[in-house]
Amino acid sequence: MAKLSDISKMTGVSPSTVSRVINQDPTLSISHDKREKILEVAANLAYLSPRQRRQNQPEQQRIIARANYQRGHQSPIQLCVVYHHSAEQELDDPYFTYIRLGLEHKCQMHDITLKRVFKKDLSKHERELSQSNGVICVGNFTDAEIDYILSLNAQLVCVDYSPNALNVDTVLCDRTKAAEFVVNTMLKNGTQRPAFIGNQDERLQVFRALTQQQGLYDAARCIVSERFCIDSGFDGMNKMLRNCTAPDILFAATDIVAMGAIKAIHQHGIRIPEDIQVISINDIPSAEHLHPSLSTLRLYPHDMGETAVSLLLERFEGRCVSKSVIVGFQFIWRDSFLKNKSNKSK
Incomplete structure (x- = not known):
């Protein structure tokens, strides 16, 4: 120079x-x-x-x-991204859409070609997986599936999942810590009838453990569904309101679930946040436009996608030790949850 x-x-x-x-x-x-x-x-x-x-x-x-x-490569860099969910399922959860957009944005910055593969079609894409410069897995995979992918390509990053395999990079959101923040916020706000709608993951485990410690857990106000979608929130909230006293605060595992729950609450003529407060996780773009606007824990899936590509690029430059990156969160206060409601009502 x-x-x-x-x-x-x-x-x-x-x-x-x-x-x-x-x-x-x-x-x-x-x-x-x-x-x-x-x-x-x-x-x-x-x-x-x-x-x-x-x-x-x-x-x-x-x-x-x-x-x-591109050292040693005559053709453009190519990465394979393996998604645990289908394209249709992605429509139910924008969280994964934003991970994909983050991956694509980072690859565009570095002129990297992306090959999209779905978990159910792994065996059909052995050649692409083995010939790619690296692989990124998004979502949940079994140990056997991870071992199979590693047998084809040792350059692997997992997003939103931490496998047992050694020497695999990971990009994670600490859902346990996020759920603890939400439930503790509910408890500090004086909840007496806390409720939960979501599936079998860390959010449910944290909700159950923390509310049981306070003697507030009621199984009738804890609805476990198989999918994160509007229908699961709507059906779960209707079931809860039919079978028990209405909750004072609902923890919806995702904003999509919260949207369905809010619809059901409105149909029962119940006010939000005066009668039931609603709090959620994700902060999808439509969350602030709901009626009332949704208080939610903002995650950063776009950053998670970008970080996954960055980790592979570090590997290409010679990093040998595996690395795990935890992407943080931020609570967004909106109208569906009143801060310190219990204190104001005294």
């Missing part, structure tokens, strides 16, 4: 003068010919000022990254 001192030697002027010419200092007094000579030498040496280097940094990084990651 050319330096100011190189231009200085070739033009016979001081480095500070060279700098002032290149940065177009209007107060500098210098002849037209000398100015043109400095600019000509700088152009021939492909010199970039610090400001120009900062402006060009994204493009420079892309070019350097592409050169590094």
